[in-house]
Each structure stands twice: as C-alpha cells, then as structure tokens.
Amino acid sequence: MSNPVYLALDVPRLRDAVALAEQVKAHVGGIKLGLEFFCAHGAHGVHMIGQLGLPIFLDLKLYDIPNTVAGAMHAIHNLEPAIITIHASGGRAMMEDAKAAAGENTKVVGVTMLTSMDDRDLERTGIKGNAHDQVMRLADLAQESGLDGIVCSGHEVNSVHDRWKGGYFVVPGLRPAGSAVGDQKRVVTPRQARDDGASVLVIGRPISRAEDPAEAARAIEATL
Numbered sequence: 001m002s003n004p005v006y007l008a009l010d011v012p013r014l015r016d017a018v019a020l021a022e023q024v025k026a027h028v029g030g031i032k033l034g035l036e037f038f039c040a041h042g043a044h045g046v047h048m049i050g051q052l053g054l055p056i057f058l059d060l061k062l063y064d065i066p067n068t069v070a071g072a073m074h075a076i077h078n079l080e081p082a083i084i085t086i087h088a089s090g091g092r093a094m095m096e097d098a099k100a101a102a103g104e105n106t107k108v109v110g111v112t113m114l115t116s117m118d119d120r121d122l123e124r125t126g127i128k129g130n131a132h133d134q135v136m137r138l139a140d141l142a143q144e145s146g147l148d149g150i151v152c153s154g155h156e157v158n159s160v161h162d163r164w165k166g167g168y169f170v171v172p173g174l175r176p177a178g179s180a181v182g183d184q185k186r187v188v189t190p191r192q193a194r195d196d197g198a199s200v201l202v203i204g205r206p207i208s209r210a211e212d213p214a215e216a217a218r219a220i221e222a223t224l
C-alpha cells in the first residue's frame, strides 16, 4: 500500500518549501499546497514542487458560483493536480460543474466542516445539528453531485466510510500523540484516521515545525 501521508507545505518562502519537501519526500506519499503557498507562488511554485516527483494536492477550497468555480478548474488543468478541494457547502450545481470541468486524473473532493471548528462554532454560523450531522449531510450531497470524496475530520471518517462505498476520504486535523494541537479542534492520531478508513492523511505542523522534519515524518510513517 502506498504512503497515505500528504505533507501540508504551509511555508511562506519558496526556497524553504522546496528544501522541506526535499528533506521529507522519502517518508510521505504526496505534497499538499494550500492557499498560503498558492497565493504567494502561484503556478510557478506548483511546478517547482512538482519537480520532486510526488503527487500534488491543490487545497484551494474553491467556493463561488458554478460558472466561476468551473472556470477556475479549467484554469488549473495544466497543473495536473492529483487532488483538488472545493467547498461542499457551495451546493450541488457548483459541485457538478466543478467535477465536469476537472481534468480526468484529478480527484475533486468537497470540504465538509473545517477541522478547526467544533459543535459550538457550527451553531454560531446558524447551522442546525452537530459536526457529525453536518458532515454526513454534506457527504451525501457531495456523493449525489458526483464528487470523488470529501474532506472531514477523523471523528467522522468511520461513519462516512460506511455510508459511501468507494469514496475518497481526505483527513486533516491529525496529531501524533502528545504533539501540539494549535488551532485544530476535531483531532485524532494519524493511525486512528487510517484505521477508520481515511484515504489521505494531511499532516502539516507536526512535520514542518519539528526540529528534524525528516525524522518526524519517518516516525509518523512507522506508526501506520
């Protein structure tokens, strides 16, 4: 089985990002480039990281009207990402059009509820029910809309795995036992998420902020 860990490369300077990716590439299965990286370095930065030879996950969390999101999907065809994110709360038409506009080798996954939010945060946005209810609701909508899978926390991945046969489940909010949680609220260990059916394990700071990132990535890999 291939390594399910994607390193979240949330590093502001391109030179540092390339160096970090080089250091850990033997111990991860792919690289996740998010908003911080893409806003700073754009397509050029994606090409630079792509030269390392690992699959690229573009975590852009697109959220707009269907025509605009489909246009953005067309615009990034040439970057050939293995995975791209859109917000499932953008609705069915947006998700259908995004999937139709994506490259055939790109998995389109819908972000359900950010792992930095808990039940109380959800309530304050005016949405009824708890995190579990919200993730199941949006997972069903993403599946009906033809997406490949969803992003959810390790708290929900087991239930969604039972509900959506053949789905592709991306799980951030992962912390090895004893490591700092930071702004994440719905957190599990990488091993727990994998055992519960995650397809991709997104891990950032526990590796990128470690004293020895290659050793941190190796230690996580050894737990899987």
Ligand SMILES: O=c1ccn([C@@H]2O[C@H](COP(=O)(O)O)[C@@H](O)[C@H]2O)c(=O)[nH]1
Pocket (backbone or CB within 6 Å): 008, 009, 010, 034, 059, 111, 113, 114, 115, 116, 151, 172, 173, 174, 184, 202, 203, 204, 205, 206
């Ligand atoms: O619900 C979500 C969706 C995306 N993310 C992204 O994953 C990484 C997590 O980084 P850590 O340093 O391991 O916390 C980060 O790039 C987020 O943008 C998420 O955390 N939660």
